[in-house]
Amino acid sequence: MNRRIHYIDNLRWMTVSLLILFHAAIAYNTWGEANYIFFEPIKPIASVVTFITPWFMPLMFLLAGVSSRYSLQKRGTAAFIRERLIRLGIPLVFGIIVLNPILSFIADKCHNAYAGGYFEHYGVYFTRITDLTGYDGGFTVGHLWFLLILMVISLLSCVIIKLIPKCKTATRITGILLSVSAVATFDIKFFSKPLIMFLCVYLLGYYVFADRDFVARLSRLKWILVTLFLLSSVADVVLYIYIDGFEILNTVCYYMTFITGIPAIIAIGYDHLDFSNRITKFNASISYVFYIIHFPIVVMCQYCMSLIGVNAVVNFFLTIIISYMLTVGLCVVIKKTKLLQKCHHAVT
Template sequence: MRKQFIDNLRWMDVLLLIPYHAAQAFNTWGELNYICFAPKRAISSFTVFFSPFFMPLLFLLAGMSTRYALMKRTYGQYIIERIKRLLVPFVFGTLVFCPILSYMGDVNNCAYEGGFFAHYIVFFTKWTDLSGFDGGFSVGQFWFLYFLFIISLASVGIIALSNKMIKNRGKAEKLPFWAICLMVIPLPLLYGVLSVGGKSFAEYLYVFLIGYYVLSYDKVIEKAEKYRYTSLAIGLAASAANVYMFIWSGKDYEAINLIAKSFAEWFMILALIGIGKNRLDDKNSVSEYMSQRSFPYFSLHFLWIVLFQYWFADIFSGNTVLLFLVPVICAFAATLLCSEICLRIPALCFLMGTKSKRLK
C-alpha cells in the first residue's frame, strides 16, 4: 500500500524552495547569490531555521521510497528508473536553466557586459566553485539530483551486499525510540566528509540509508508518530538555538552550533515523519495536484525567483518586505503556470523526470 504521507511531505518540502532561495539574497554571512540585497537578519533566520532539515528530509524520504520500490522492481529496473527521474533532468537542467542563472550572477556580481548567448562560452569554460554566482559553470539547484543519483547507485550496491550477508533482516522494527534518537550522534562528524560545494555526500548517504533500513518499517513509523511532539519540541528548540548562535549572537559558537544543527536536523525529520503519518497520510485533489507538479516545480522555481528579484529590485528597493514577498508570490504563480504547460508536453515531461498529463 502506498504511503501517501511520503508524497505529501515531499511536495510540501519542495514548495519551500521558492521562499528559501529568495531569502538567500538577504543573507548576513557574506555568501554571494545570483541577486544580492542588503543583509537582513530576520529573513536570514528563515533560511537558517529550515536549512538543517528540509533537504535531508528529501534524502530520507527517498531512502524510504527505495525500500518500497525494490519490493516491486529488480535492481536493474530501479537504476533505469533513477536514470530517467534523476540523471536526465539533471543534465537537462544544467544545460538549459543553469546558464541563465550563471549569466544573472555574472551581470549582478561581476559587472559582465557581454550578451546572453556569448556568455555560454563563459559558462562552459569558467570553473570555480560550481555555484554560478560569479558567472562560472554551475549545477544550481540540480546538485540535489546528482547527489541523489550517485547516492541511489551506491545504496543499491550496499543493499545488494547486505542482503547477501545479513540473513535476519527487519531488526530495526524492534528498536526503541531512544535508540532511534541516538542516530543523531554521527551527524556532526559527517558534515565535512566528502563535501562538494559545502554539501556532504556522507551526511546525505547516511540519512538515505536510515530511511531505507530504519524508517521504512511500519512499526518504526508508528514510534515516530507516537513521539512526534517530543521530537518536535527538541527539534524546534535546537533550531531556535541554531538560529540564535549563527545569526543573532554575534559570537562564534562553532562546536555547539554544529551540535544544535545536527539535533535540529534529526529531530525535525523525526517530528515531520510522525506528523506526516498522523495528519497527511491521505490523498486529495490538492495533494494529487501538487505531487504531479513537484518535479517541474523543482526544475523551474530558481529561475523565476531570480528573475523576479532582478525585475523588482529597483521598484521595491526601499521596502524589504515587498522586495521579499512580491518576487516570492510572482515566482509561485509563474512556476506553477510553467509546470502546468510542461505537463502537457511529453518531451518536456521526460526531460524533467515526470509523467505527462493527458488533456481530457
C-alpha cells in the same frame, strides 16, 4: 506494503515548496554568501535560511530513501537503476545546459557588471570553471547538485542493500550505525556538501523509516520531538544570526535541530498527512518538475524587480508570490503540453 504512502508524497511536495521561500531569502543572508543575486543583509529574512538549513536537504534524501524501498520492491534492481539514470540524468543534463546558464548570467551581471548578451554569456559559462557555484558567472550545477548526488547515492545504495539484509536484527543494528554515522559526518563536507551524511540518511530512509511499524512507534513521541525541534531551531537562529560569542552552544543547537527535526517531521506527517485529495495529488505530481525549474524563476524575479527599483523587502515578498505562481503555472504547461508531457512521463 504496495499501498501508496501518502504522507511521504505530501511531505515531499511540501518540503519542495519551501524552496521558493528558502532561495528567495538567501539573497539577504548575513554570512557573506554571494548567491546569484544579493541585496543587503536583513536578519529576519536570513533567519528563514538558518531555520530551514539543518534539516531540509537531509529530509529530502531520507524521503528519497523511503521511496526507493518501494521502488526496488516494485521494479527490481536492474529496472530501478535504469529508472534512476533516466529520471535523474536527463533533467540534470537539461538543467545544466538550459536552466543554470540563467543563474550564472544574472550572477555575472550583478557581481561583475557583465555587459554582454545572454547567449554570448554561454561562452563564459562553459569556459569559466572555478568553484562550480556559478556565483562568479561561471559553470555550475546549481541547485541540481541534488539530482547528481541522489543519482550516485541511489546507485551506490543498490550495492549496499545487496550486502546488508533487511531482517529485523540487521535492520536495528544498521539503523543505529547509520544514525550515529549521520550525526558524526554531518559537518564533514566534500565539494561543500556532506555527502556521507546524505548517504546515511538515504539508507536510514530505506532500512528504518520505510517501516510503518517503526514510524507508528515514533509518532507516539512526536510532541516531545517537535518541542525539542522548535526549541533547538529557535536557539540556533538566535545564536547564529543575532548573538555572537556562543559558537559551541550554537553548534550544539544546530546538531539538535538536525537530530530532532527529521523524526519530528516524519512523525507529524505520519499522523496528520497520510491522506490524498485533488490538491495533494496535483502538488505531488508536479513536485519533481517544480524542484528543477523553480530557482531560475526566483532569481529572475528578484533581478527584474531590482531593475525597476523595487524596495528590497518588498522584492522578497513579491518574489515569493510571483515565483510560486509562475513555477506552478509552468509545471501545469508541462503537464498539459503533449510534446512536453511525453518528456515529463519519460522521467517520472
